[in-house]
Amino acid sequence: MSNDLVIDGLSKSFSSSSAPVLNNVNLALESGSCTAVLGPSGSGKSTLLRAVAGLEAPDAGRIVLHGTDLARVSPEHRGMAMVSQRPLLFPHLNVLDNVAFAATVRGVRRRAARTDAAHFLDLVQLEGYGRRPVTAISGGQAQRVAIARALAARPAILLLDEPFSALDPQLRSTMHELLVQLRERLAPTILMVTHDREEAAAVADRVALLSRGRLLQHDRVDLLYSRPVSLEVHRLMGGTNEITGTVRDGVHYSALGDLGLPADTGWPDGPGVLVIRQESISIQDNTRSSAEYGVPGIVTDIRVLGPRRLVTVDASGIRLQTEAPWGRPLGAGDAVRLTIPVSARALVPGQPDPGGPTTADTATAVISTGR
Amino acid sequence: MAVTLPPGPRTPWTPPRGDGSALRISRTPGRVGRTLLALALAVWFLLPLAPLGLWLFADRWSYPAALPEAWGLDGVRSALAQGAGPAFARSLGLGLAVSAVATPLGALAARALAYHRVPFPAAVNAVLFAPLALPAFAAAFGLNVLLLRLQVPPLAGVILILSVYALPYTTYTMRVAYGSHDLGFEEEARTLGATRWQVLARVHLPLLAPALARSAFLAFLIGWSDYLITLLVGGGAFITVPMLVASAASGTGNDSVVAVLSVTAVLPPLILLLGLGFFARKPPGGLS
Structure with a gap:
């Protein structure tokens, strides 16, 4: 499959900040x-989107669309359309004329x-809303109109800048479903900025994790969770378990014992941190029947x-x-056994820093889970 | 000591009645006071217009008669004979010209100030607002000499100086508007394919239209109602409605003419003000 958009060595700084955005x-x-594009606040993800849209001039690097360098191309000629957190519907136009804006210009x-605009309003399930003033529709409907307006521009790339973050969780889920349906019908190329891991997982094929202006990992959603390339990625994705040890012949040795690593990857021998998603560890009673399985603990x-x-x-x-489901009675001081599937184990280089590797709220505070 | 406790499970909290914030709930004494004040203000504004309205159609009205003793249109005929028609046209033209110059200049200055595109904004603000502090006579007298030496035509000089006097009003009005204007709309329009000019015509101007109309109205008032600068810089050759009013009012026995000219002076701004109020109430999303 060909690449629609290539971002090559993009850098940008603002005079108000010493570090590059x-x-x-x-x-x-x-x-x-x-x-x-997933990342905490201030990671540069919105600046990246604005640079692609032509609303920010990068200091260095190239943005190439279908083989054309966009450096000297003005925003209106880039073939992009952007939907922001605020719908930004033109208040002097009704719903239909907002959607028809790109065609009329x-x-x-x-x-x-x-x-044509009425067709796109139908697509976002707002048929019959065309003649309404934009002040007479709800927040969710306004965001649908904004999406219809962007799609009606037939953009080469649809840019979504945290488009659903101002909506309530139920409405957000509905909008995710709508986006999935639109992708099935129109197959637009989408670059979406979000700080919500669950939103990224719900609508995106791939996630580009950004932190302090650096791209940490660009991968499939499942791999970002199960095969982080660094401790920072593991933490930003909400992972809380980091075990220092040594790897030899595909086995991680630590205080937990000898834990074999997945055979689908060649793990380098030497010191390494075993990272395990908390959702992948299952908890069992420390009964005699389960005594031979898993890691004992209190x-x-x-x-x-x-x-x-x-x-x-x-x-x-x-x-x-x-993470354990409700049902089984559990209390502090209970003896349990933890089962860690081999597929849930991954190795990253480095040492966990003593300040915050396994505190659950360190990573979850940085990127919202959307719960 | 009595202590007020927050509502607990046994004392359910009841929300205040009425729409909107509880802070806006009106109590009877306040409501009565506001109504009386509004009535007093209405009387204060409207009462002077009553004798003006009567004088319009009064051929003779001597003290101590409560109402005119002879009705007629002598005042209108006299006003027309003194050149009220051409003076009205000149005043209208002057107001529109000042509005046409000062409104876009004020908008540009306000945009630059609002988006911090000017160096030393405090100094620029001070210069822009200086005409408000400077006595009109002093400014007009000094500038008149300068304009004469530069051989600027009197009418152009009048428009130029009045536009400078209107600038603080137009700049301030537009500065407030730009303070709440969201540039995101313009960025959105650009990404949707609109060029700079299309953004100006189809997004920027429609969104700022109410503020531009207010600004233009204020600038029009400066041109329409000016007396001193028009007299000094115009050299007395450019007769406008305020000059006719002043001339008639300075004589005696011209009460009906003064009334006609005064109403002539009041009507255009009043019509514009009513128009402004009407269009400002137009519901959003109605244009297409």
Whole structure:
């Protein structure tokens, strides 16, 4: 599949900040794909989107669309359309004329532009809303109109800048579903900025994780969770379990014991940090039948996470966290065994810093889970 | 000591009645006071217009008669004979010219100030607002000499100086508007394919139209109602409605003429003000 958009070595600094907002970012978007740029506040993700749209001039690097360098191309000629967190519907136009805006500025006759706009309003399930003033529709409807307006511009790349972050969780889920449906019908190439891991996972094929202006990892959503390339990625993706040890012949040796690593990857021998997603660890009673499986430990803390509980277990002096469903009675001081599937184990270089490797709220505070 | 406790499970909290914030709930004494004040203000504004309205159609009205003793249109005929028609046209032209110059200049200055595109904004602000502090006579007298030496035509000089006097009003009005104007609309329009000029015509101007109309109205008032600068810089050759009013009012026995000319002076701004109020109430999303 060909690349629609290539971002090559993009850098950008602002005079108000000493550190660069974007630092040598490289990214390629496949045609028809949806890539989520995920990162904490101030990581440079919105600046990246604005640079692609032509609203910010990069200090260095290139943005190439279908083989054309966009350096000297003005925003209106880039073939992009952007939907922001605020719908930014033109208040002096009604819903239909907002959607018809791109066509009318291209010189399409008003009647034809409106007919076309009505088609896109149907696509976002707002048929019959065309004649309403934009002040007479709800926040969710306004965001649908904004998406219809952007799609009606037939953009080469659809840019979404945290488009659903101002909506309530239920409405957000509906909008995710709508976006999935639109992708199935129109297959637009989408570059979406979000700070919500779950949103990225719900709508995107690939995630580009950005932190302090640097691209940390650009990968499939599942690999970003299960095969982080660094501790920072693991933490930013909400991972809480980091075990220092040594690798030899595909086996990680630590205070937890000998834990084999997945055979699908060649793991380098030497020191390494084993990272395990807390959702992948299952918790069992320390009964005689399960005595030969898993890692023994003592429950030290339980925190409620809505439909699940975050259980902290002391296993041979190592603090592990696991998410457990409700149902089984659990309390601090209970002896349990933890089962860690081989596929859930991954190795990253480096040493966990003592300040915050396994505190659940360190990473979750940085990138919202969307819960 | 009595202590007020927050509502607990046994004392359910009841929300205040009425729409909107509880802070806006009106109590009876306040409501009565506001109504009386509004009535007093209305009387204060409207009462002087009553004798003016009567004088329009009064051929004779001597003290101590409560109402005119002879009705007629002598005042209108006299005003027309004194050149009220051409003076009205000149005043209208002057107001429109000042509005046409000062409104776009004020908008440009306000945009630059709002988006911090000018160095030393405090100094620029001070210069822009200086005409408000400077006595009109002093400015007009000094500038008149300068304009004469530069051989600037009197009418152009009048428009130029009045536009400078209108600038603080237009700049301030537009500065407030730009303060709440969201550039995101313009960026959105650009990414949707609109050129700079299309953004100006189809997004920027429609969004700022109410503020531009207010600004143009204020500038029009400066040109329409000026007396001193028109007299000094115009050299007395450019007769406008305020000059006719002043001339008639300075004599005796011209009450009906003064009334006609005064109403002539009041009507255009009043019509513009009503128009402004009407268009400002137009619901959004109605243009297409």
